[in-house]
Amino acid sequence: DSGVTQTPKHLITATGQRVTLRCSPRSGDLSVYWYQQSLDQGLQFLIQYYNGEERAKGNILERFSAQQFPDLHSELNLSSLELGDSALYFCASSVGDSQETQYFGPGTRLLVL
Amino acid sequence: SQQGEEDPQALSIQEGENATMNCSYKTSINNLQWYRQNSGRGLVHLILIRSNEREKHSGRLRVTLDTSKKSSSLLITASRAADTASYFCATAIIQGAQKLVFGQGTRLTINP
Numbered sequence: 525d526s527g528v529t530q531t532p533k534h535l536i537t538a539t540g541q542r543v544t545l546r547c548s549p550r551s552g553d554l555s556v557y558w559y560q561q562s563l564d565q566g567l568q569f570l571i572q573y574y575n576g577e578e579r580a581k582g583n584i585l586e587r588f589s590a591q592q593f594p595d596l597h598s599e600l601n602l603s604s605l606e607l608g609d610s611a612l613y614f615c616a617s618s619v620g621d622s623q624e625t626q627y628f629g630p631g632t633r634l635l636v637l
Numbered sequence: 638s639q640q641g642e643e644d645p646q647a648l649s650i651q652e653g654e655n656a657t658m659n660c661s662y663k664t665s666i667n668n669l670q671w672y673r674q675n676s677g678r679g680l681v682h683l684i685l686i687r688s689n690e691r692e693k694h695s696g697r698l699r700v701t702l703d704t705s706k707k708s709s710s711l712l713i714t715a716s717r718a719a720d721t722a723s724y725f726c727a728t729a730i731i732q733g734a735q736k737l738v739f740g741q742g743t744r745l746t747i748n749p
Contacts, residue, residue, distance in 0.1 A: 526679060526681070528679070538712050555736075557736070559689070559739075566740075566742065567680075567725065567739040567742075569735050569737075569739075572734075572735075572736065579734070580734035580736065581734070582735055612677070614679055614680070615657070618679075618736075619638040621736075622736070623667050623668060623729030623737060624668075624685070624737045625670065625682045625685060626680075626682070626727075626737060627682065627734075628672075628679035628680040628681070629679050630678060630679045631676070631677070631678070631679055
């Protein structure tokens with residue numbers, strides 16, 4: 525158990541809908557990272573927050589947004605969902621804003637029908 | 638090639654044999670990390686090797702880093718069925734905001 529929690533574990537929704545994925549980092553970790561993993565794209569970095577502020581942005585679509593709250597948990601919002609958004613979404617956390625070890629949550633499996 | 642490209646993409650060996658996976662990258666790095674992912678689960682950190690290190694061990698794992706060739710290898714000795722998983726290298730590149738860049742992974746299957 526990494527100490528990173530993600531909810532929900534599974535999500536089934538329809539095209540055009542909006543969903544929110546939630547992540548609680550390990551106790552004491554200030555950075556939260558979001559990744560998308562699909563069969564054909566591998567593990568794609570979406571965005572990083574550090575202590576409430578956006579720190580780095582990757583291949584995140586404009587339909588997606590994220591935030592980190594004062595208690596350091598983070599939410600990833602996915603809107604106007606398309607079939608191609610079906611994937612595993614992982615949250616990871618690390619102690620600081622550095623290139624050290626990241627601890628991954630169990631992921632949220634999103635299926636868009 | 639991409640930053641952090643694993644080779645081979647898939648590897649199947651018998652239990653008890655050694656498994657070697659390779660990772661090549663393009664740009665200068667601060668460190669290189671290896672992660673394991675069991676099917677559909679979260680990634681688990683295995684080992685971190687810094688750019689000034691050449692070799693590192695952790696249990697049955699041995700990682701080497703050759704910065705002149707921009708490559709790393711992960712050796713798993715005396716493999717077990719439980720080692721069946723995907724293995725990813727992640728490079729901490731010197732320039733750029735993204736902290737770690739993950740490769741596409743090597744799918745390792747250990748046959749009993």
